[in-house]
Amino acid sequence: MERLAGKVMLLSGTRRALTAFLAGLVGVLALPPFGFLAALFVSFTLLVWLLDGASAAPEAGFLRRLAPAFRIGWTFGFGYFVGGLWWLGNALLVEADAFAWALPLAVFGLPAFLALYYGFAAALARLLWSDGMGRIAALAFAFGVGEWLRSTLFTGFPWNAVGYGAMPVPLLMQSSGLVGLAGMNALAVFVFAAPALLGTRRGRVPGLGLAALLFAAHVGYGYYALNVVPTPESAATVVRLVQPVIDQAMKLDDSARADIFERHLALSAAAPEGGKRPDVIVWPETSIPFILTDNPDALVRIADVLEDDQVLIAGAVRTESAGSGKAPRYYNSIYAIDGKGQIVAAADKVHLVPFGEYMPFADLFESLGVDAVAMPGGFSAARAPQLLTASGKGFYPLVCYEAIFPEEMASVADDAVALLNVTNDAWFGNTPGPYQHFLQARLRAVERGAPLIRAANNGISAVIDAKGRVVAGLSYDVPGFVDATLPGKLTSGEAGKWRNWAFPVTLALLLAMAGISRAGFRNRVN
Structure with a gap:
């Protein structure tokens, strides 16, 4: 040597x-x-x-x-x-x-x-x-x-x-x-x-x-x-992950929006395979293919699919007015919708992807005719992380690559029953990207001592326990759904004391x- x-x-x-x-x-x-x-x-x-x-x-x-x-x-x-x-x-x-x-x-x-x-x-x-x-x-x-x-x-x-x-x-x-x-x-x-x-x-x-x-x-x-170390007892909550496997080009096709929405609804309405009916159904990032608040009929369709005590958590683009004469702001968000078709909670993405979701030096790049890849005009960022509360339970939202920033997770994550990562890795095809992203998200569960719910458009979707083990999931490019009982949390003394x-x-x-x-x-x- x-x-x-x-x-x-x-x-x-x-x-x-x-x-x-x-x-x-x-x-x-x-x-x-x-x-x-x-x-x-x-x-x-x-x-x-x-x-x-x-x-x-x-x-x-x-x-x-x-x-x-x-x-x-x-x-x-x-x-x-x-x-x-x-x-x-x-x-x-x-x-x-x-x-x-x-x-x-x-x-x-x-x-x-x-x-x-x-x-x-x-x-x-x-x-x-x-x-x-x-x-x-x-x-x-x-x-x-x-x-x-x-x-x-x-x-x-x-x-x-x-x-x-x-x-x-x-x-x-x-x-x-x-x-x-x-x-x-x-x-x-x-x-x-x-x-x-x-x-x-x-x-x-x-x-x-x-x-x-x-x-x-x-x-x-x-x-x-x-x-x-004792494995924490599972909660009574059953979670369904919906993985529709929609090609990214199709997601960008305006004429395909109705079909995309119906595909999500069909997977959500499917009968459980021998287990308990899910309490919470999770759709991936930007899974609702239109501005939901502008489409009240879509909320009616969601209510038709959900039972009264079920909750849908779905990624969507949210918009709000920026004031008179100004263009509206758009947010990469997560909605919680109850069985009556009411939006009961929302959380916006905090850490946006440069050049993908917003343009640094926007005026310069606008003058050159260059726009953000995923969202023309770019998204706005939320000011701070917040829990998404649904059915009396708090979920800590991580939209897409927010899951790769362990030091940015706010202390409110300690109050969540689970981490919630919704993503759309279909942008990257069947490359190492989705697999790398999945590993990094799993590590957040271990670091926080909390289970992770991860819903991806085209994989990898999974429920992860507080020790990083896959409880149930769907591999890349496998359409369908999976139901799993939400694992429990480790106590704060067991997780990350030092x-x-x-x-x-x-x-x-x-x-x-x-x-x-x-x-x-x-x-x-x-």
């Missing part, structure tokens, strides 16, 4: 850049739908060896000394994000005549931007670099900071954070309930990068030992949480390890 490490460290030019790109690309295999966790061990081991050789001339200025490391980190990130996010281009092909020109921006432009965070992380790590275990701690610290920034700056986009690669199955998901996604990002990088110590002599035993201990604790806590402190404490420990090692390294050199 020392010979291999030396060869990688001494790579230069195109071969060095290509190795960094491929290292990032290989890491994508740890993400859904593959879930090959070992891929990230290869990725980060190569990254460490490449950074070992990322040095500049001693007389170079501060930024020039960091430039080689930044380039390696950026190229690594570019491979990771191109491989993990290429499917975003599929959304632009739904209306190819209007948006195909932007395909290179989605497939390569966004990854090039996101790779800046990994370039920053590599440069930050290089500041703390040493010749032993300390450099592994430096990389873990730096990536923890980089991933946190990626989830925060410019509205944030933590999709495919490194920590998800360490949590492909429920056994390996439970640690996120203790340390959160941010903590998992840093700890996962330490474990994934530790095999690089096989290529060096200093710090090999303690570094590999600590990584093995962390991984054993990760698995051990997962076993404990799944098999020892999560708020885990990330800063983890960063502090990693920084201390890296700093001490760096100081010792400089003393040895001098």
Whole structure:
């Protein structure tokens, strides 16, 4: 391994850049739908060896000394994000005549931007670099900071954070309930990068030992949480998830609106298959294909399908007046409708998708004739999250990709009986996108210790328990419905007791390890 490490460290030019790109690309295999966790061990081991050789001339200025490391980190990130996010281009092909020109921006432009965070992380790590275990701690610290920034700056986009690669199955998901996604990002990088110590002599035993201990604790806590911590009793509520599998092009066809609506109603009215009649029926994001308040006959049709004590929760576009002479505002919303056809509650999406649901720098892009992909003119955002209350129960609404932001979930989520994620991943076709989204949504259930109800137009729809296990669901491209009894919640003491402190404490420990090692390294050199 020392010979291999030396060869990688001494790579230069195109071969060095290509190795960094491929290292990032290989890491994508740890993400859904593959879930090959070992891929990230290869990725980060190569990254460490490449950074070992990322040095500049001693007389170079501060930024020039960091430039080689930044380039390696950026190229690594570019491979990771191109491989993990290429499917975003599929959304632009739904209306190819209007948006195909932007395909290179989605497939390569966004990854090039996101790779800046990994370039920053590599440069930050290089500041703390040493010749032993300390450099592994430096990389873990730096990536923890980089991933946190990626989830925060410019509205944030933590999709495919490194920590998800360490949590492909429920056994390996439970640690996120203790340390959160941010903590998992840093700890996962330490474990994934530790095999690089096989290529060096200093710090090999303690570094590999600590990584093995962390991984054993990760698995051990997962076993404990799944098999020892009592599973909460299920509620008496039966939930039906409706998955109509409607092609996105059809959803954009005005002439198909009546057929789409009737398809949802038919699946809602179907008799349960040997079980109890559902108390709550859930439709996906924007499943109501028109402005509901402008179509009172639609509310009558819903009332015809529902029993008096049933409730329909459905994604819809909501509109409200913006004042005299102004265009109305539109919201990506969720309605709760009772058995009498009355709208009893509504919740609007808070975190909108840039360029998809609204246009940053709207005046500039309007002058160029560029509009939001999913909604011409764009949606307006709600001011703050709020519970959606139906039948006396509070559900915490997460519209589409709001489910990927763990730190943005408001404290009112603690009062909900379940998290509620409605989405329309049909934009992305049968690509890795819907599978990646599903995993990220599942982790929110584990982190909050609450069940998750997830209804998707074309999959993956499921009821998830508080430990991230699928109770019942429908796979991608499978039309129909599924009924399930809503699982119970874990108590607040069992779920996330230390999560708020885990990330800063983890960063502090990693920084201390890296700093001490760096100081010792400089003393040895001098």
